[in-house]
Amino acid sequence: MEYRDFGRTGLRVSEIGFGCWAIGGDAMVGGTAIGWGPADDAVSRRAIYTALDEGINFFDTADIYGLGHAESLLGRVLSGYPDVVIATKVGNVSRNGQFSFDYRKHYILEACDESLKRLNRETIDYYQLHTARVSHLEQEEAIEAMEVLQQQGKIRHWGLSLNTFAPFPEADYMITHKKGEGLQLVLNILNRIALPLLEKASAAGYGIIARMPLQFGLLTGKFDQGVNFQTSDHRKKRLTPEVVSATAAALEPLWPLCEAYSMTKTQLALSYVLSHRAVSTVIAGMRTPEQVRGNCRNIRPLEEEAVRQIEATDFSAVMELIRQQG
Numbered sequence: 001m002e003y004r005d006f007g008r009t010g011l012r013v014s015e016i017g018f019g020c021w022a023i024g025g026d027a028m029v030g031g032t033a034i035g036w037g038p039a040d041d042a043v044s045r046r047a048i049y050t051a052l053d054e055g056i057n058f059f060d061t062a063d064i065y066g067l068g069h070a071e072s073l074l075g076r077v078l079s080g081y082p083d084v085v086i087a088t089k090v091g092n093v094s095r096n097g098q099f100s101f102d103y104r105k106h107y108i109l110e111a112c113d114e115s116l117k118r119l120n121r122e123t124i125d126y127y128q129l130h131t132a133r134v135s136h137l138e139q140e141e142a143i144e145a146m147e148v149l150q151q152q153g154k155i156r157h158w159g160l161s162l163n164t165f166a167p168f169p170e171a172d173y174m175i176t177h178k179k180g181e182g183l184q185l186v187l188n189i190l191n192r193i194a195l196p197l198l199e200k201a202s203a204a205g206y207g208i209i210a211r212m213p214l215q216f217g218l219l220t221g222k223f224d225q226g227v228n229f230q231t232s233d234h235r236k237k238r239l240t241p242e243v244v245s246a247t248a249a250a251l252e253p254l255w256p257l258c259e260a261y262s263m264t265k266t267q268l269a270l271s272y273v274l275s276h277r278a279v280s281t282v283i284a285g286m287r288t289p290e291q292v293r294g295n296c297r298n299i300r301p302l303e304e305e306a307v308r309q310i311e312a313t314d315f316s317a318v319m320e321l322i323r324q325q326g
Contacts, residue, residue: 001055001296006085006280007207009157009181011125013085015274016296017058018051019211019283020074024066026232030097035066036285037233041073043288048077050289052084054296060184060209060283062089062130063115075120087209088115089130089161091142103129103136108145112154126207127155128184131162134169143179157181159206165323166193175204182207187273187282188215189254190247190315190322195276202278210282213273214266215322218247221255221265238325243318250318257306267298272310275301 002015023044027035048059059078061070071088078084090111093102102108115124127149129142136142137160146158159182162168174180183201185194187210201208214220216235223244229236258268273282284295302310 003057004280005207006126006157007181007202008205009126009207011085011157011207013058013207013281014056015281016054016056016270016299017060017209017281017283018048018056018292019285020059020061020070021065022285022287023047023073024061024070027064027066027069028232029094029099032099033232033234033236034064034094034099035232035234036287037230039066039287044073045077046289047286047292048074050292051286051296052081054292056292056296057083058085058087058281058283060087060211062092062128063111063118064089064092064094064130067094068114068118071115071118075118079120085125086119086121087126087128088119088124089128090115091130091132091136101132101136103132103139103142105141105145105148108142109149112149116154123153124155125157126182127158128161128182129159132160132170133163134173137170137173137179146180159183161209161211162186162194164191164212168194168197171197171201175201175206181205182209182280184209184211186210186212187276187279188213189219189251189269189272189310190215190318192311192315193319195311198276198278207280208278210273210276210279213270213282213284215247218244219251219265219269221248221251224248238322240325243321243325246318246321250313250315254310254313257302257309261302261306263298264294266294268302270295270299271302272307274299275307277301 022036025039159180161184
């Protein structure tokens with residue numbers, strides 16, 4: 001495992017981070033799935049220990065994942081590992097069977113205390129406003145709350161987890177006003193919308209977390225049109241047969257790169273993201289020890305020619321299909 005600086009924070013993080021959304025297990029808000037279907041805690045624990053063995057020291061979660069379960073599980077397993085870096089998020093909430101957002105100061109302060117209890121920690125290494133919009137940032141309550149928590153020592157560093165699709169005025173706001181120390185954004189072979197933001201944010205000293213490197217599994221090459229997700233898996237709505245089929249066809253010209261680099265499709269996808277040096281860590285969702293090992297081994301930056309080939313490929317039609325599914 002290789003490590004990179006997380007912006008100006010002084011944190012040194014593993015290039016591959018552990019995305020904890022899936023280990024939250026079944027989670028529904030009203031009739032809407034916000035998780036990845038059932039998860040076996042025993043298997044999840046083994047996956048976390050395997051991650052530690054592979055050199056992963058960065059774990060990214062959120063209080064909404066499993067409605068708190070992902071944080072609680074992480075807190076139990078990592079209680080004896082104070083040196084690992086834990087990042088969590090605040091602002092996405094479930095109330096009265098409805099999904100909503102809350103970036104009020106008093107709510108963030110209370111939510112942080114609850115996350116600390118679940119994580120079994122006195123301090124959160126990196127705390128993120130979960131997909132806050134510019135309007136929320138301009139109200140200043142959220143920013144004030146983060147700065148208060150930092151002064152109190154309840155969080156070490158803080159930043160913003162951006163929305164999936166451009167434009168990203170929230171990032172511009174953070175950079176212009178010199179707020180926070182990191183940004184989380186979507187970056188993968190299919191979704192390269194955030195590429196122009198990378199160098200700008202890195203030059204300003206922000207750590208960059210790249211999420212969704214496998215686009216909900218589409219870039220693993222394991223799905224076909226017959227894939228059938230459970231009702232409690234958010235991908236049932238997002239990865240329709242049309243999306244799966246169109247993506248598979250669009251990606252076909254790139255798969256010879258796997259043979260050229262002796263990589264699986266998953267490894268190629270992760271390696272592409274890490275080819276951008278502005279990225280501090282890429283967080284892949286992991287549920288099993290086998291997935292962890294597959295996501296950690298044989299990962300390395302691609303040569304410039306391969307990166308150019310990937311970025312010259314037009315996925316706009318596929319991305320429009322994906323966008324339509326939400």
